[in-house]
Amino acid sequence: MNRLFGTGKPKAPPPSLTDAVAGVEGRAESVDKKIQKLDAELLKCKNEMKKMRNGPAKERVKQRAMRLLKQKKVYEQQHGNLQQQSFNMEQANFQIQNLKDTQSTVQAMKAGVKEMKKEYKKVDINQIEDLQDDMEDMMGMADEVQEAMGRSYGMPEDIDEADLDAELDLIGDDLGVDEDSSYLDAAAAPAAPTDLPSAVGGAVGVDEFGLPALPAQ
Secondary structure (H helix, E strand, C coil), X not given: CHHHHCCCCCCCCCCCHHHHHHHHHHHHHHHHHHHHHHHHHHHHHHHHHHHCCCCHHHHHHHHHHHHHHHHHHHHHHHHHHHHHHHHHHHHHHHHHHHHHHHHHHHHHHHHXXXXXXXXXXXXXXXXXXXXXXXXXXXXXXXHHHHHHHCCCCCCCCCCXXXXXXXXXXXXXXXXXXXXXXXXXXXXXXXXXXXXXXXXCCECCCECCCCCECCCCC
């Protein structure tokens, strides 16, 4: 059948908004160049008319300037329409991209919730509570063991502050502690002797340390 009727050409994908915007902007640039060219022609006509006297020649230049001005107005209107079309398509393209981003976000959230549910099934809340209870019991048992290990044996429990004061007073009496602290006062040191031994033949002088000076050789 394909040999008799042939195969149809594959359909080209429809143009995207991005491509359409690029095409419209290209046309707008082309129209803008035409407007600039007409402006240059109008300026030329203006300069010519300034140099010409009133008459048929000046009137012909004026008519030509009128035609150029009409063409410029048409191109300006086309340029405005193309810019508006480009703006509208850009806004539509922006909204489409927002919707695509929203869909991607929703799909990612769905996948995340699905994964959370899958992992949550692996968790037994009752098992966690039992584990917490067991840990609390073990900590209590550890405290009891520490308390038992620190228990004292054969120690009297009926001693109060009065017994402590009496014991301290008794210890002070047994050791003969004297509350008089006058014995701590420094004893008066003996005065240094003022009489120095005399040498034969006269008095002996002393040096800077208060000792007898040696006789000169």
